[in-house]
Amino acid sequence: MDCIFCKIIEGKIPSYKVYEDENVFAFLDITQGTKGHTLIIPKEHIKNVYDLTEGMAENIFKVVPKIAKALKTAFNPIGINIISNNEKPLQSVFHFHIHLVPRYENDGMELSTVNNYGKFSEEYFMTLVKDIKENL
Ligand code: AMP
Numbered sequence: 001m002d003c004i005f006c007k008i009i010e011g012k013i014p015s016y017k018v019y020e021d022e023n024v025f026a027f028l029d030i031t032q033g034t035k036g037h038t039l040i041i042p043k044e045h046i047k048n049v050y051d052l053t054e055g056m057a058e059n060i061f062k063v064v065p066k067i068a069k070a071l072k073t074a075f076n077p078i079g080i081n082i083i084s085n086n087e088k089p090l091q092s093v094f095h096f097h098i099h100l101v102p103r104y105e106n107d108g109m110e111l112s113t114v115n116n117y118g119k120f121s122e123e124y125f126m127t128l129v130k131d132i133k134e135n136l
């Protein structure tokens with residue numbers, strides 16, 4: 001399979017590895033959007049969150065606080081964002097990954113999501129809840 005992250009796990013492409021266990025691999029994102037920007041990936045190749053089983057999610061997400069705390073202690077960021085891009089055009093590497101992005105004063109990134117507080121009715125919120133729950 002022509003997957004750059006599978007090749008990184010296999011050691012065919014070099015990476016700055018920070019963590020590895022039986023199921024999970026973590027390494028520095030090559031772009032270093034902020035200092036310490038790290039990617040956590042499952043060793044098993046899956047495209048994105050829609051293919052993630054509960055068991056795989058357990059394995060991968062349990063590593064998130066471990067690495068987040070290491071980044072906090074190592075680099076003293078003001079906070080950290082945990083991001084996962086899924087599907088084109090958001091996703092550019094089609095092997096599921098979680099970005100850990102330590103945040104710093106004036107790091108050039110947005111602080112948060114768009115704030116639409118107060119723009120929507122209670123009915124609208126109820127419709128959203130219904131639409132989601134029907135599909136769980
Ligand atoms: P995205 O799929 O948009 O969530 O992002 C994929 C991420 O993988 C980008 O932030 C890239 O910088 C990163 N990336 C791509 N190739 C490599 C590589 N060889 N080593 C480390 N990071 C990589």
Ligand code: ZN
Binds near residue numbers: 004007046
């Ligand atoms: Zn892969």
